[in-house]
Amino acid sequence: MEKIYLDNAATSRNKPETVKKAILNYYENIGCSPGRGGYEDSLQAGRLIIETRNTIADFFNVNDLKQIVFTHNITYALNIGIKGILKKGDHVITSTMEHNSILRPLNSLETSGIINVDYIKCDEKGRLNSKKVEAAINSKTKLIILTYASNVSGTLMPVKEVGKIASRNNIYFMLDTAQAAGVYDIDFQKLKVDFLAFTGHKALMGPTGTGGFAVSKKMAAQMEPLIEGGTGSKSDQEEQPDFLPDKFESGTMNTMGISGLKSGVEFIKKIGIKKIKEHELQLGKVFLEGLNKIPEIKIIGPANLREQMPTFSITAGAKDLGQLSFELDEKYNIMTRSGLHCAPFAHKTLGTYPEGSLRFSIGYFNTLPEIEFTLDALNKIL
């Protein structure tokens, strides 16, 4: 058995060949910056960016491609959203299952006395009761932030319900799709999202250095840009442009990375997101059944695929999880991730703090034999 990669929640590996080809094509045949030069090759780079915006707008069902903004990664996107919209006195609602990319910006704004945050407590499987979100709304509530699915336990959040609640109460809704985009069908309009943050290098199959957000025009108009600089537009002015996407995109873009991201999303569209999800859920089902048969293992989270995506956190009795992860790699070439997964509140919620858990995250390129081999390895070690 070759190496088995079960860390897809960190980044996707074995990406489609077309992604590599797109990166090489940019590198060898385009190689210049878009939007700042009038020569043909620069225009070609510009077209590539526009086409990618279009591909992503279509993918998330966003009306206007100008609403798609590219950033370094989803953490930058979330910071630009959070720090761009929140002002003195604002109230924010989020859950206890969020990643540090949300917790840390919120925490620094709160400790600086700028905002107040309610962290709605999820249950011991990471599930959120949307009624608690609605109950926490007050007259100062400007923003609700939620992940689509936990990066620790895979728990799916009630995003549809929360989107409705936010919309009904005229509150901005920010969705973190880091784990789910590329596996679940995420519709910007149907879910009533104002700010959809995405990462390029996970299930969207793009390379590192890509990510961004889709933003409603209403919210964008209310936001201050966190990063300002050259945009190739309104270059006669020392003020940042106030229009999308330039308001939030400064400096030279990662055109090489974006060309790969375009191919990644096109790959997903070609296969079909339904088929991708079915494949991953099928593997997840087998893995879950196998995990349930190993008495030492406790599954952290819902342990059913109606309530979670195929990302599984476990503990294994007295067995040290760092050691278990090491043995899986060392003896069986199986790559997993142990620890706190940059989500301390989630582990507190799930009862696995401060020890953490061992996470197996399945991706589209995993196979049934890999899953069976991994279960076999766990059986042998434990």
Next chain:
Amino acid sequence: MEKIYLDNAATSRNKPETVKKAILNYYENIGCSPGRGGYEDSLQAGRLIIETRNTIADFFNVNDLKQIVFTHNITYALNIGIKGILKKGDHVITSTMEHNSILRPLNSLETSGIINVDYIKCDEKGRLNSKKVEAAINSKTKLIILTYASNVSGTLMPVKEVGKIASRNNIYFMLDTAQAAGVYDIDFQKLKVDFLAFTGHKALMGPTGTGGFAVSKKMAAQMEPLIEGGTGSKSDQEEQPDFLPDKFESGTMNTMGISGLKSGVEFIKKIGIKKIKEHELQLGKVFLEGLNKIPEIKIIGPANLREQMPTFSITAGAKDLGQLSFELDEKYNIMTRSGLHCAPFAHKTLGTYPEGSLRFSIGYFNTLPEIEFTLDALNKIL
């Protein structure tokens, strides 16, 4: 004659083959995220990042590799520096030759009433008198920001003198090396810099999506992080880590891009920066002599290579510069850039606002026949 790329000030093209190989090697053989998993391939990604930090620290003569922080591009680096260090009431000194990546963040902080800025007026060739910088210092002055060389006229700034002035007056010195790093020998310690912002994809020969800064430990300790999130460190805490480089590096890094950047800087070290500079200056000399012989052309800037780097801005009498740039591309396959180059104050200083100029920027991969062909083309068109 093949295509001639004279837009190296925007991004370097025809990068070394080793850079492409490094990108492909990461893509095909590593492909995972550093610092967040304990398995061998993730550790390999981690080592790659550390080696690149080391390469860059050595390149700029920075003491400790932890002082090297990676960002999306130099605009992000400058924003993180400017918005991270400046607080209510601070005074900043900069020049009128700066890029929008400095002007726009400063402008927004000033119009918000947070800081005061003195823009020291440079002369009509873009030259700065360092005495004027010293004269502008007051008791509130916290930061002096200067580009190493103008991206419009190539004018070299008195960075050594200003570094001494800043140091003598206990003021932080921020240096924008976007144009010069990789061509001029830039020594963090000798120049007494506190914050050296660099871009990866210009003369450092790396791919897009790379850049960053070197920061003194003293200044880093005083800065607030602009972007916060998962760092793979102190994951039990919702506070951003306070140590370098994690304080300023959140979310998944562009490991693919960074692997290319490492090879780019290694290429420069192998050739030797002295040789690179000599080659570019030699081409610049020929180009300058040729430009001087075309009566329609006016060179904007010093027009001598002791006072500027080989980036040349011109006007051409009544000839529309966008049209000239277009003809150079269309008829002769020569890529140049016309307009304001995201530096409106520089063009005001140089007397070319709002029309702008046509810019030719030479890189290491340009050749003498290319320069001669370009002069010939200009002679034919004008």
